[in-house]
Amino acid sequence: MLLSLAAFIFGSVLPAAYAAARTSPPVGSVVVSQNATAGQFSTLSSAVASLPNDDSTQTIFIFPGTYKEQVLVDREGPVTIFGWTENTMDFNSNTVVLAHNASLATSSSDDTTGTLRIKTNNSRLYNLDIRNDFGVAETNGQAIALSQYGSQFGAYACRFFSYQDTLYANEGNQVYLKSYIEGAVDFIFGREGTAYFYGNTIATKGAGCVTASGRESNDTNLYLFESNTVVAASDAFSNITGKTFLGRPWGDFAKVVFKNTVITAPLDEAIWSVWQPTDPNTEDVFFAEFNSTGPGVADADRPSFATLLDSSQAAQYTIATTVGSDWATWVDTTYLS
Template sequence: MYRTWWTTLLFALSVAGTALAAGRTSPPSGAKVVRQGTTTSGEYATLSAAVAALPDDGTAQSIFIYAGNYTEQVYIDRDDVTIYGYTTDVQKYTHNVVTISHMQDAARAGSDDASGTLRIHSNNVKLYNINIENTRGPGSQAIALSAYSDQFGAYAVGLYGYQDTLLAQSGNQVYLKGYIEGATDFIFGQHAVSYFQGNTIAVTAGGCITANGRGSSDDPSIYVFNNNVVKNSSTASSTPGNYFFGRAWGVYSRVIFLNTDLEVTPNAAIWKAWSDTQDTTNIFYGDYNTTGSDVPSKVSEPSWTQKLTSSAESTYSITSVLGSSYTSWVDTAYLS
């Protein structure tokens, strides 16, 4: 059968589209390989085993994970590690087929960090196209990703939890083109300088997206969100009007939201203090160019929040937040 010009064109467009959606379906040269249930010599059945096998010699190392749900708790304390998940489109978290899953809460583990499914206590660590989840659910702090890490990058990574999903605790960090889900203070920490761009932030129930714990004026901590979408999670209940962009865990707390696209309506106050008696003098919270189908019809932000203008886009650009050297460690392909 001969193709008509129309079917030929459609075929060509399909091939072009496939080419543009770059995948990562085989291990990079030299990478440790993780494959669920493997008995192949030189491969590892868990991420923990692959991490333990990395040489302690100061060299940059990588790990490639084939599709599967790996139930384990992972601790990384070695610098210069890159972890890749199998994917047919490196730019889209929706194509992730690798999940690291664990159920633990802070009360039983002994601390927020200790409950983390993936705990990173080293620098220059990069994650690509993996999902990380803590399945504990409501009722306790239960971390999916705990990042005590400088020059840390999460690229098209999915983070799933309920309370305290992401502990962005210390160092310079980026979260680009990923997914972060939770309800209560689900992006929190005390000392990190964290930049979030191109993410989907999914609210499961009423609560606060962020809880920045900056407690002194000389602490560099700030969370900056630019060009992210806020929407309901697939299991959301009672979220419209019942969630906030953040509440101030520390008395010098700093959080900025720029160019946010709202698909679920926040509380009209947008921000809240930790308590009615909190000193809000030095808290710096503000948003600019918040748009979308669900912007509140009448906003009533607290008097202590900031009214940001267009100058905020340069004041809180990635260069301003992380410094001009960020290009030496951030994968800038995920900034487009």
């Protein structure tokens, strides 16, 4: 059963992502359209609700439009969601927007603020823009775009927008490839997840930290960033200059590694931050870099709790050591080129 399922996933579903365009539903897909006809759905949430609650592999195809809703994917079998696009490799060509407005002030937890909440293993997103449009608040401003709890998850040429807590990479092995992630405060964060980020544009919108690793024990989990670009968002607030950091430690054993990163965003010269001045939380953290370049790090004066890796040390951090030696069986490698 496992072999036949894998053959179906990678032999029938993933090749659709290899084409230059995806403007028609893959065979067997559940279809979402703002002009839904018989057998189609007008919302993603209704399409997800229509899926059988079993271990079958399911695909959903969404036609262009902005869908204002909150969606939970929580079923036994894998789900792949495709957005209509004329260029599967370029997030700038995305035409499908999933938008919601919620914050911790009106929700029971960070997770429940999420516009899209994934709690299913082996899920994949292609060419979707996911937004939490809550905005900025002095307190309880946590507003998640994607809340991700599934293992062997992949996001490909997607865009994620919020201000605080944009991407909750909280549980399971996951990859984010050739996507766009925007926020200001702790906007890539989580407790127990391990995630590999490659070829992404990471955009800072205001003062704050890109990452907030909540790792609470000396386990194998980490966030590895390889060959990404860190920029200022096109509409960034003026307070971004000198007040942005690659990360701060939410958990006692926070672990984040950046390799071969081009940084044009005007970071603070320390590059890495304590959790709070009265609670540094840095005794057991591992914040590391290799080959960071660009004007954003030209005047870097890193603190003692930050580590600069040499080439042999950096070589130990790979997609395989991050998300598992079986990564090639579930990651769409097209997006690693």
